[in-house]
Amino acid sequence: MSEKQIKITLPDGTVKEYPKGVTGIDVAGSISEGLARNVLAAKVNGEVWDATRPVDRDATLQLLTWNDKEGKSTFWHSSAHLMAEALESLFPGVKFGIGPAIETGFYYDVDFGDQEFDPLKDIPRLENKMLELAREKNQYKREEIDKKSAIKYFTEKGDEYKIELLRDLEDGSITFYHQGNFTDLCRGPHIPNTGFIKAAKILNIAGAYWRGDEKRKQLTRLYGVTFPKQKELTEYLELLEEARKRDHRKLGKELELFTFSEKVGMGLPLWLPKGTMLRERLVDFLKKAQLKAGYEGVITPHIGNKQLYITSGHYEKYGKDSFQPIKVPDENDEFLLKPMNCPHHCEIYKARPRSYKELPLRLAEFGTVYRYEQSGELHGLTRVRGFTQDDAHIFCRHDQVKDEFKKVIDLVLYVFNTLGFENFTAQISLRDPENKSKYIGEDKNWEIAEKAIIEAADEKGLKTVTVLGEAAFYGPKLDFMVKDALNRSWQLGTIQVDYNLPERFELEYTGSDNQKHRPVMIHRAPFGSLERFVAILIEHCAGEFPLWLSPEQFIILPISEKFSSFSEDLLKYLEENNFTGSVDNRDEKIGRKIRDAEIKKVPFMFIVGEKEQESNTVSVRKHKEGDIGSFDRKGLLGFMNSETEKSMNL
Numbered sequence: 276m277s278e279k280q281i282k283i284t285l286p287d288g289t290v291k292e293y294p295k296g297v298t299g300i301d302v303a304g305s306i307s308e309g310l311a312r313n314v315l316a317a318k319v320n321g322e323v324w325d326a327t328r329p330v331d332r333d334a335t336l337q338l339l340t341w342n343d344k345e346g347k348s349t350f351w352h353s354s355a356h357l358m359a360e361a362l363e364s365l366f367p368g369v370k371f372g373i374g375p376a377i378e379t380g381f382y383y384d385v386d387f388g389d390q391e392f393d394p395l396k397d398i399p400r401l402e403n404k405m406l407e408l409a410r411e412k413n414q415y416k417r418e419e420i421d422k423k424s425a426i427k428y429f430t431e432k433g434d435e436y437k438i439e440l441l442r443d444l445e446d447g448s449i450t451f452y453h454q455g456n457f458t459d460l461c462r463g464p465h466i467p468n469t470g471f472i473k474a475a476k477i478l479n480i481a482g483a484y485w486r487g488d489e490k491r492k493q494l495t496r497l498y499g500v501t502f503p504k505q506k507e508l509t510e511y512l513e514l515l516e517e518a519r520k521r522d523h524r525k526l527g528k529e530l531e532l533f534t535f536s537e538k539v540g541m542g543l544p545l546w547l548p549k550g551t552m553l554r555e556r557l558v559d560f561l562k563k564a565q566l567k568a569g570y571e572g573v574i575t576p577h578i579g580n581k582q583l584y585i586t587s588g589h590y591e592k593y594g595k596d597s598f599q600p601i602k603v604p605d606e607n608d609e610f611l612l613k614p615m616n617c618p619h620h621c622e623i624y625k626a627r628p629r630s631y632k633e634l635p636l637r638l639a640e641f642g643t644v645y646r647y648e649q650s651g652e653l654h655g656l657t658r659v660r661g662f663t664q665d666d667a668h669i670f671c672r673h674d675q676v677k678d679e680f681k682k683v684i685d686l687v688l689y690v691f692n693t694l695g696f697e698n699f700t701a702q703i704s705l706r707d708p709e710n711k712s713k714y715i716g717e718d719k720n721w722e723i724a725e726k727a728i729i730e731a732a733d734e735k736g737l738k739t740v741t742v743l744g745e746a747a748f749y750g751p752k753l754d755f756m757v758k759d760a761l762n763r764s765w766q767l768g769t770i771q772v773d774y775n776l777p778e779r780f781e782l783e784y785t786g787s788d789n790q791k792h793r794p795v796m797i798h799r800a801p802f803g804s805l806e807r808f809v810a811i812l813i814e815h816c817a818g819e820f821p822l823w824l825s826p827e828q829f830i831i832l833p834i835s836e837k838f839s840s841f842s843e844d845l846l847k848y849l850e851e852n853n854f855t856g857s858v859d860n861r862d863e864k865i866g867r868k869i870r871d872a873e874i875k876k877v878p879f880m881f882i883v884g885e886k887e888q889e890s891n892t893v894s895v896r897k898h899k900e901g902d903i904g905s906f907d908r909k910g911l912l913g914f915m916n917s918e919t920e921k922s923m924n925l
């Protein structure tokens with residue numbers, strides 16, 4: 276091989292020779308012209324690079340397009356530069372803080388100085404300017420620059436924010452990127468040129484303190500999103516609008532499911548009666564399924580002695596950043612709000628000697644745990660400081676891991692199916708084979724467990740992705756990624772093998788060989804937490820819960836006051852048969868009562884008037900569908916039972 280040739284290894288394992296200095300785009304071009312047109316960046320030896328940056332030695336190389344997460348984030352980060360260029364042209368003299376890509380889109384923190392940014396007028400101008408500049412197809416050019424020259428540039432420009440950032444950087448590692456008339460201090464990478472950006476939208480404006488420090492200046496944070504096609508932006512905006520309508524915080528309030536009170540404390544949800552009903556139905560459902568699957572219920576307290584968490588390692592890991600210990604009159608004793616249920620369950624396991632005949636032992640608890648999330652991180656029910664996990668720990672022998680995984684997968688799939696989550700994948704997280712020393716536990720056991728998970732997922736026919744290096748330090752895991760009705764991905768349901776806690780708690784069982792052995796521990800939670808799950812469920816079904824879960828399954832609508840005692844009697848009958856609902860006794864016209872019940876998304880309306888009272892029947896209306904006929908009491912009960920069963924989606 277000539278010295279001027281280098282070897283490039285592509286993701287499928289093919290090795291090709293290219294001249295030294297080959298770029299991602301060149302490699303793409305050697306594969307197909309279409310690919311070369313679409314390549315946004317290249318991952319070179321695991322690091323994302325400009326697709327235009329020359330590679331001068333042997334390397335692995337993966338081409339990134341819009342379909343790759345890192346391709347998208349390069350696209351969005353480059354769009355932040357484009358937005359900055361547009362701002363500079365519309366507001367000469369503006370200064371810039373930082374401008375990263377985020378999960379969807381990007382932002383840039385801007386100091387407008389004396390100039391005023393008027394959203395109504397300036398957002399459309401800014402969007403138009405961005406597209407105008409994008410059409411110039413300006414290249415993003417990388418320049419390595421020494422620290423002194425870099426500081427000089429921003430001193431002359433008068434941007435003290437960039438100068439402050441520069442002071443923290445080491446000489447020799449500093450790069451500028453230029454596109455059109457704009458220069459930014461940036462590590463990169465960026466897309467090849469601005470022409471890829473075909474649609475732009477500024478979504479939001481917020482205040483943000485420089486470097487997140489409230490003692491420093493507040494900058495204007497402009498959030499935006501861009502796409503390679505106008506159509507994709509249109510679809511995205513429609514999705515945002517639909518998501519706004521389904522926001523669980525909004526629906527939670529309208530449907531009276533839960534609330535928050537600053538007096539109680541931020542991030543500590545208060546479940547209202549209807550929300551509690553919904554939650555308890557979920558709990559009952561899972562309890563029943565778990566009982567069938569051989570789980571045994573346990574209950575443990577909300578606090579535990581600090582020593583317990585020192586043993587488990589949680590104190591060392593989370594102690595400083597979480598709720599602080601609870602003091603008692605005896606100064607030597609301290610307690611913690613429990614951040615996890617596992618240590619308590621380990622102590623239940625240890626309550627007496629265990630024999631191999633008892634394994635697997637499956638201990639389940641709807642256990643409430645407390646974690647101190649930063650106030651900025653709190654979000655409705657999805658990020659809270661106190662939440663209830665549908666937790667269980669399975670203690671088993673190494674040779675039982677596979678079977679237990681299969682059983683947990685069955686349970687998780689049963690839960691998802693019943694609740695109408697039909698689109699999901701499973702992510703298998705394994706060790707980084709290059710860096711085995713990072714992980715606790717014997718090599719042999721890791722191999723058994725990893726193989727067991729892969730085989731169990733395969734035998735259950737799961738769609739899986741396997742990621743190396745994503746395992747926890749204490750064991751491999753399998754997570755379910757679920758797509759909701761808006762095609763958004765959520766991580767739900769996790770199954771984790773743990774070699775660490777059995778070690779730390781010195782858990783043992785006596786084997787058939789009469790020797791002591793260490794069991795494996797499996798953590799699993801199909802919902803994850805009830806709070807987060809209910810939030811996702813609300814948004815997935817837009818607050819229109821399946822009948823079996825609905826906290827208000829029916830509403831009785833008497834046409835006038837004359838029929839209230841008949842209505843109350845019907846209510847009692849239905850409640851005795853395990854349905855929940857109410858009577859709308861307001862002095863309103865029936866049309867109004869029906870409209871209000873529709874807004875509240877009550878699945879069934881039972882209308883009672885002269886005719887119904889005389890014949891001892893009810894007229895039934897279904898939410899969104901209208902009249903579906905009249906039933907006598909027994910008929911109504913049969914109908915409701917069969918509708919409930921249907922709604923379980925089995």
Ligand SMILES: [Zn+2]
Nearest residue numbers: 356461462463
């Ligand atoms: Zn950049």
Ligand SMILES: [Zn+2]
Nearest residue numbers: 616617668798
């Ligand atoms: Zn656990």
